[in-house]
Amino acid sequence: MSEMTDVSSKAAPKRLGFFERYLTVWVVLCMAAGVLLGKAAPALISTLSGLEFGRGSQVNIPIAILLWLMIYPMMLKVDFSALGGVARKPAGLGVTLAVNWLVKPFSMALFAWIFLRHVFAPWIEPELAANYTAGLVILAAAPCTAMVFVWSYLTDGDPVYTLVQVAVNDLIMLVAFAPIVMFLCGVAHVVVPSRVLFTSVTVFLVLPLAAGWITRTALLAWRGREWFEERFLPKFHPVTIAALLATLVLIFAFQAGNLTHRWLAVLLLAVPILVQIYSNAGLTYLLMRWFKVEHRVAAPGALIGASNFFELAVAVAIALFGPGSPAALATVVGVLVEVPAMLSVCRFCRASREWYGR
Numbered sequence: 135m136s137e138m139t140d141v142s143s144k145a146a147p148k149r150l151g152f153f154e155r156y157l158t159v160w161v162v163l164c165m166a167a168g169v170l171l172g173k174a175a176p177a178l179i180s181t182l183s184g185l186e187f188g189r190g191s192q193v194n195i196p197i198a199i200l201l202w203l204m205i206y207p208m209m210l211k212v213d214f215s216a217l218g219g220v221a222r223k224p225a226g227l228g229v230t231l232a233v234n235w236l237v238k239p240f241s242m243a244l245f246a247w248i249f250l251r252h253v254f255a256p257w258i259e260p261e262l263a264a265n266y267t268a269g270l271v272i273l274a275a276a277p278c279t280a281m282v283f284v285w286s287y288l289t290d291g292d293p294v295y296t297l298v299q300v301a302v303n304d305l306i307m308l309v310a311f312a313p314i315v316m317f318l319c320g321v322a323h324v325v326v327p328s329r330v331l332f333t334s335v336t337v338f339l340v341l342p343l344a345a346g347w348i349t350r351t352a353l354l355a356w357r358g359r360e361w362f363e364e365r366f367l368p369k370f371h372p373v374t375i376a377a378l379l380a381t382l383v384l385i386f387a388f389q390a391g392n393l394t395h396r397w398l399a400v401l402l403l404a405v406p407i408l409v410q411i412y413s414n415a416g417l418t419y420l421l422m423r424w425f426k427v428e429h430r431v432a433a434p435g436a437l438i439g440a441s442n443f444f445e446l447a448v449a450v451a452i453a454l455f456g457p458g459s460p461a462a463l464a465t466v467v468g469v470l471v472e473v474p475a476m477l478s479v480c481r482f483c484r485a486s487r488e489w490y491g492r
Contacts, residue, residue: 168386
């Protein structure tokens with residue numbers, strides 16, 4: 135039976151949906167549309183950029199609404215009742231958490247320092263390098279929440295255990311994200327207003343997570359799991375896609391000046407992001423094998439250890455430094471780079487399954 139399963143899985147490899155498969159293409163198109171909009175209607179973009187929730191909050195109203203439309207549906211998928219499964223396979227979860235919180239943000243800060251402050255120093259001014267570093271740190275300090283389920287599916291991952299990993303990471307993120315960002319940005323000599331940071335975490339993480347948990351709990355009790363997962367959740371898919379694309383257009387419109395005058399920075403920023411993705415994925419994968427964690431847990435764990443919650447990162451960078459800031463640009467480059475890089479990691483995990491088993 136297992137041989138038949140292996141044959142069928144090889145004969146019919148799993149594929150992404152149309153939108154997810156070409157996400158990088160959509161991002162590039164949104165970049166072009168945003169830059170054109172920013173150049174063609176600078177007064178409109180300036181007005182939209184200045185809309186905030188209260189003076190000094192730095193939380194942009196249009197971006198906040200769109201990000202909520204993205205983040206809330208993701209939080210609906212987090213099932214905290216699955217946390218009871220942690221005791222079954224603690225090694226896999228332990229490796230994932232160690233890489234996510236003890237390695238990833240600090241390794242990104244290191245790679246940013248190496249490349250932006252030294253290797254690319256002739257092309258990036260020190261002040262800009264510090265701000266780009268802040269954006270990269272924010273990007274790496276938030277483990278991925280939504281796309282992890284896609285990566286797990288593509289690698290034949292254990293869906294229940296993937297859910298456990300996501301749920302635990304989200305709980306840790308509530309208390310660890312802000313302190314890590316403040317510490318590493320401080321090391322990079324970037325002042326992060328603590329009040330704005332904690333407000334951002336509350337608006338873009340705590341509230342959506344609470345709203346998602348309350349909605350999920352109420353609807354599961356009222357209509358059942360089958361209706362919730364097969365009828366209710368799919369309705370949010372087009373909303374999430376539209377919100378993501380609209381957010382990217384706005385962000386690139388806010389960043390029009392940076393992108394046209396600093397296009398080289400976009401290419402340079404991709405380098406530490408790619409190094410961070412592949413080094414953390416490889417480290418997690420090898421540690422999982424060393425601890426003899428089964429492949430269905432190891433592959434998604436490696437992908438969780440490498441990918442980022444870029445929606446939250448973009449929101450926080452905008453709230454802290456502004457929609458047109460270098461830090462926000464750095465998080466946006468993460469969106470461009472991550473999808474093709476993670477797909478290559480998925481292919482490697484599938485291709486190396488036999489080696490991993492040996």
